[in-house]
Amino acid sequence: MTTLLATPSTWPRILTAGFGATDPTDLDAAVAAGAFEGLTRAVRTHGPTGTIALLRASGLRGRGGGGFPTADKWDACAMAQGAVRHVVANGYESDPATHIARGLMEERPYAVVEGVAIAAFAVGATESYIAVRAEYGEAIRRLEAAVARAEAAGHIGANVLGSGRDIFVSVRPVRGAYMLGEETVLLKALEGKRGQPEQRPPYPSERGLWGRPTVVNDVVTLGAVGWIVANSADAYAAIGDPEAPGTTLVQVAGAIEEPGIAEVPTGTRLREIVDLAGQMASGHRLKAVVVGGPTGGILPPRELDTPYGYAALREVGAHVGSGSILVADERACVVDLATLLTRYCADEACGKTIPCRIGLRRLAEIGQRAASGHARPTDPALLADLSADIVASALCAHERAATNPLTSVLRYFRPELDEHLLRSACPAGVCHPIGVTPAGTAT
Numbered sequence: 001m002t003t004l005l006a007t008p009s010t011w012p013r014i015l016t017a018g019f020g021a022t023d024p025t026d027l028d029a030a031v032a033a034g035a036f037e038g039l040t041r042a043v044r045t046h047g048p049t050g051t052i053a054l055l056r057a058s059g060l061r062g063r064g065g066g067g068f069p070t071a072d073k074w075d076a077c078a079m080a081q082g083a084v085r086h087v088v089a090n091g092y093e094s095d096p097a098t099h100i101a102r103g104l105m106e107e108r109p110y111a112v113v114e115g116v117a118i119a120a121f122a123v124g125a126t127e128s129y130i131a132v133r134a135e136y137g138e139a140i141r142r143l144e145a146a147v148a149r150a151e152a153a154g155h156i157g158a159n160v161l162g163s164g165r166d167i168f169v170s171v172r173p174v175r176g177a178y179m180l181g182e183e184t185v186l187l188k189a190l191e192g193k194r195g196q197p198e199q200r201p202p203y204p205s206e207r208g209l210w211g212r213p214t215v216v217n218d219v220v221t222l223g224a225v226g227w228i229v230a231n232s233a234d235a236y237a238a239i240g241d242p243e244a245p246g247t248t249l250v251q252v253a254g255a256i257e258e259p260g261i262a263e264v265p266t267g268t269r270l271r272e273i274v275d276l277a278g279q280m281a282s283g284h285r286l287k288a289v290v291v292g293g294p295t296g297g298i299l300p301p302r303e304l305d306t307p308y309g310y311a312a313l314r315e316v317g318a319h320v321g322s323g324s325i326l327v328a329d330e331r332a333c334v335v336d337l338a339t340l341l342t343r344y345c346a347d348e349a350c351g352k353t354i355p356c357r358i359g360l361r362r363l364a365e366i367g368q369r370a371a372s373g374h375a376r377p378t379d380p381a382l383l384a385d386l387s388a389d390i391v392a393s394a395l396c397a398h399e400r401a402a403t404n405p406l407t408s409v410l411r412y413f414r415p416e417l418d419e420h421l422l423r424s425a426c427p428a429g430v431c432h433p434i435g436v437t438p439a440g441t442a443t
């Protein structure tokens, strides 16, 4: 059960409209609320090229973290050489602590199915797949029911709306580790193979599933597509940040009273998003927010005016990532938190690229040395240099982002880091550095 946070009545509800329905797989109710209107317009009015042009005018960008323009991806797939194409909806949701995709797939299965069907129509795909984290049993059941009902009613399947086009959608549970959410790994999993990220180009839009041109989109990206085609590109483009318009789903959790997910216009300030989740737990003070999941940046309260957007978050050393915003209060130690996240990123790195495989582990060790009172004088410089080298040699987006936790501590929490490094002390009382205090007392 997903807790949907209340948002101001002036904010549009595109992705979360209808959340909380008694039966989200009820096709008649979904159709009465507008489901498949976008697909009908795409087929009857816009045609494949017109649908891609409409998506381009809407400004929709991928919600899977990278923010790639959706129309460019569809266009590249439609234009790529090959007789057979596919669409894959990415419903894996790598970040184990985030439940945004799960919430959408459970609550709006028809929105996801319709988004896949419109993408399939636009690029010319006959067989499309919704790849869902195998642990998301309820999402899988609801999506399967939605696909079966939509096909029985003729919204998808053979000769959709008499267009002569077949659009078949199936749900594929996938099981794996963190890296499975990366698109090239996900495609390998669907092929039944063990996967590691592939060097790109070629992108999946040119050579993807079984070597065929494939669109891979986050389920959250696809969840907005039906609304956009049904309501107009202009209506969508008018919402939020003009650089990347529309709404998106975020999850606010941690040391706050009402954790949950919310639909927010892009460009909303972090402060406003955090406020949606109510008061700080037990009256504690906000110390930091981790924005972007395990590879997120740890930001101090003064950065809470940052707009929630791809460029703005990157500028402050965070990123959209998994859509997670984790709130930490003054009881948390940022050195401990960053070290934990970096260790997780190192453990989950697939190992294909040496600077990532070895570099992230060395980076985590710097944090561990700081937390245990064994820091070296060169550690701050090493942290900065090593992070820059890791980012510069990145093969996939994991390596580019995994340095965020520790580099953001270096950037924003230097006094607290220095307490660990120079005095073997943890101001939050979380770490237990075995060191010597300035007075010479063993700690």
Ligand SMILES: Cc1cc2nc3c(=O)[nH]c(=O)nc-3n(C[C@H](O)[C@H](O)[C@H](O)COP(=O)(O)O)c2cc1C
Pocket: 061, 062, 063, 064, 065, 066, 067, 068, 070, 090, 091, 092, 093, 094, 095, 178, 179, 180, 181, 182, 183, 184, 216, 217, 218, 219, 221, 222, 396, 397, 398
């Ligand atoms: C380590 C890693 C994990 C990722 N996890 C996800 C994920 O859980 N869901 C997702 O949609 N994209 C994830 N991505 C991004 C995908 O590779 C891909 O860019 C995305 O699915 C494309 O969809 P979009 O264009 O709609 O954003 C991940 C990327 C990396 C490097």
Ligand code: SF4
Pocket: 179, 196, 197, 348, 349, 350, 351, 352, 353, 354, 356, 357, 394, 395, 396, 397, 398, 399
């Ligand atoms: S950068 Fe890291 S996670 Fe990505 S392919 Fe290389 S080793 Fe694997």
